[in-house]
Amino acid sequence: MRFATYEHRGRRHCGVVDGAAVRPFPDGTTLLGLIHSGLPRAATELAALSDPVSLDAVRLLPPLEPPSVRDFVTFEEHIEGVRRSQERTQDVPEAWYDAPTFYFTNPHALIGAHDDVPYPPGSRLLDFELEVAVIIGREGRDLTPEQARDHIAGYTLFNDWSARDLQIREMQVGLGPCKGKDTATTLGPYLVTPDEVEPYRDADGCLRLALTSEINGEVVGKDLLSNMSWTFEEMVAYASRGTVVRPGDVLGSGTCGNGGCLAELWSIRGEQVPPPLKPGDTVTLTADVLGSVRNTVVPGPEPVPLPTGRRRPRSRP
Template sequence: MRFAAYEYRNRRHVAVVEEDGALHALPGVGSLTGLLAEGGGLPELLAAGSAARDIPAGPHVSEVRLLPPLQPPTVRDFVTFEEHVEGVRRSVDGSAGVPEQWYAAPTFYFTNPYAVYGPHDDIPVPPGSNVLDFELEVAAVIGKEGRDLTPEQARDHIVGYTVLNDWSARDLQSAEMKVGLGPCKGKDTATTLGPYLVTADALEKYRDTDGFLRLALTADINGEVVGKDLLSNMSWTFEEMVAYASRGTRVRPGDVLGSGTCGNGGCLAELWGVRGRQDPPPLEPGDTVTLTVEGIGSVSNTVVAGAAPVPLPTGRRRSRERP
């Protein structure tokens, strides 16, 4: 089952999306995040969707503005594709290979839940950046709360999946990571989610014998394909990622966990690292990036000019006086 959040005639709705694009709105539901927060996970979501199908269809998906399928309380972005790590390290900091520590656990960072964009929204260039990049990912969405989960338990906590574009200001990211705290403003201004939340049961037919979802991934810029990969090239399953995320803490309904960027052109920085030059060039206003994931759909966003950065002074070198 596919769920969409959309705006129609200045009102927000959540609906089941039929194969022909017809929308069956869930009565009284204006937020998928809120619906998930009521608890129950996948069975309750499917029940709500089935009930909505008994109501006559409303507008067609082509007649509405699609919003992000949910507004997540948290967004954890993992890095689970070995090929991506190898290429981007060479591009961002000139390092070769994959750090041995990377293989120890599915590393992630928290990105900005307040900067989530819809599947067709324009994306402003981050203030102060001249090297904008996309990142092709798939995200799992948590449907019920859990703590210290095993991978087997974690499967019941994943309610569905959506496409994720982790927009990245590579020049800001490269400078920030020299401090040793990871990206902040390099990853802070835009994350695309959409076009739909596809429930976990609908993607089970793509699961391989090792537990990975074998979905085809494609990235194109202005209609030209620049990247192709399979989601099953991840080094950890989503269930393992959820288990790690829940270690010593909680995952809660609506939390989003990104797969990390796929390989073989899942972002420009990887290609730059492999080729030794910025080919294709960084994204500019007017460029349209379309990411497609088998079984889920496509997001297509156009880059537009962003705001100028508000000037700030550099850090002061202090005398270190003591009282």
């Protein structure tokens, strides 16, 4: 099954996707509420659905408003590319192989599958990142990967928009990215239940889904989701270690390789080709089974001026 959250005639709805249409659930139904009640059973137990609405007539919203968003980095090829561009080496740190590293990103910056993306204030180097995410369906703590599979409600596309110049500068402080990742994250177009992707699972437990990135209709990257070095179940298990994952939590795979973002291509080619995204550019990301998201970059606001850090005297009481 596929579930969508959308706006139609000024009102927010949730429904099940049926071909080129969506069948809305009763007013007040939210996908997060259905996840708490248990997908897909909770959806099938609802009252009779209303007449279908054409997907062409709605504005797709992020499938849900998640309690938290973790973004992992599970593609070895992406790490090689980033290291090559930022640290002049393509060696992957041995620590990367220890566990599936992640950072927390902004759950309030999610945008829909076809929404415009404002340029991040103060940036001149905007990039996209092609990822897939899982959405947690059941609360769990200290899960094994085998247990984690039953805690996944579904899958969706994830575009981690990145202001590379802001990111590179702020990460020199020794913390993870903050404003470099804070303006927008595309989530959508739908939540796709696990049974839809299960036929694509390989012998290692990874999902062999083809991934494609395009800018203004030109293909710039292709990869397979199965090139992840950890499965989603292993990622969920690690995220739950010593803490709790809750229904609606979003876990991104991290950026795929072979053109999953511009920064990787720049490092390989030694020049900014394709150039950084600019207002008017449209980025389309596609994954087998999951569908496509298509966002156009638009001008953003100028940054509100702030002073630089003050060099304070080291006085003591």
